[in-house]
Every structure is written in C-alpha cells, then in structure tokens.
Amino acid sequence: MCLDAYARYLLFSKQPSQAQRMYEKALHISEEILGERHPQTIVLMSDLATTLDAQGHFDEACVYVQKASDLARQIEHPELHMLLSNLAAILIHRERYAQAKEIYQEALKQAELKKDEVSIQHIREELAELSRKK
Numbered sequence: 190m191c192l193d194a195y196a197r198y199l200l201f202s203k204q205p206s207q208a209q210r211m212y213e214k215a216l217h218i219s220e221e222i223l224g225e226r227h228p229q230t231i232v233l234m235s236d237l238a239t240t241l242d243a244q245g246h247f248d249e250a251c252v253y254v255q256k257a258s259d260l261a262r263q264i265e266h267p268e269l270h271m272l273l274s275n276l277a278a279i280l281i282h283r284e285r286y287a288q289a290k291e292i293y294q295e296a297l298k299q300a301e302l303k304k305d306e307v308s309i310q311h312i313r314e315e316l317a318e319l320s321r322k323k
Contacts, residue, residue: 192218193233196240205244212237228266231257235272238279247283254279258292270299270308274315281319290319 196211216237219230238254241247254276261272273296280289293316300308 193236196236200240200243205240209237209240209244212240226260226264228264228268231260231264231266231272232268234260235275239275242279242282247279250279251276251283267303270296270303270305270312273299274308274312277315281322286319286322290316293319 192211192215196208196215199205199208199211212233216230216233219227219233223230234253234257238250238252238257241250241253254272258269258272258276260266261269266272273292277289277292277296280286280292293312297309297312297316300312
C-alpha cells in the first residue's frame with residue numbers, strides 16, 4: 190500500500206503526526222476493502238500503534254496493538270511474534286513490566302517456531318534490557 194510506505198517514510202523522517210494520519214487512512218481503507226481480520230489490516234493496526242507510541246500516546250497505542258495482537262493470534266498471523274514484540278514494547282512504555290515480560294516470552298516462542306533468528310536475537314535483547322528495569 191502506498192499510504193503505508195509513505196507513513197513509514199514520514200515516521201523515519203521524524204514526522205510522527207503526519208505518519209499517524211497516513212496510517213489511519215491506510216487502516217481505514219484496509220478495513221473496508223480487506224476486512225479487520227486480514228493480515229495486512231492487522232499489521233497496519235500495529236504500525237499505527239507504533240506511531241502513536243512514538244508520540245507518547247501510550248494508552249491509545251496499547252488499544253491498537255492489543256487488538257492487532259488478539260486478531261493475529263486468532264488467525265495465526267505469520268508475523269505474530271513481531272506483533273507481540275510491538276505489544277511488549279508499548280507495555281514497557283506504560284511501565285507494565287511483568288505483562289511485557291510475559292508477552293516477550295510468548296513472542297520468543299513464536300519466533301523460535303518460525304526460526305526467525307533476527308527476531309529471536311532482538312527479543313532476547315529486549316528481555317535482557319527489561320530485566321535491568323525491574
């Protein structure tokens with residue numbers, strides 16, 4: 190989706206409020222055309238959550254990423270481990286460390302099942318960092 194790519198560019202360019210608007214448009218279109226449970230729609234929910242998180246809107250971000258994670262579990266989304274990792278990161282920003290640890294552990298199991306070595310390493314690093322925050 191072009192809006193998705195443009196939103197990523199805006200976020201990378203330190204323009205999170207404009208990125209948020211693009212992700213909101215992309216999500217709306219995806220929900221209308223593909224449906225809420227489509228893998229692309231779920232990724233867009235998570236991307237919007239990440240953008241909201243970057244702006245300090247942690248509560249709103251948590252709503253979107255929790256919904257994305259729940260839907261991803263239901264449909265056995267191929268990127269479930271990444272969506273769970275995003276959820277855990279946002280939970281950390283809300284200082285919900287115990288819940289974040291549980292989610293990271295679930296994400297790690299999923300990444301190991303997928304044999305996604307990059308994600309496995311990233312999640313292990315996040316778990317190590319989280320253990321220092323307690």
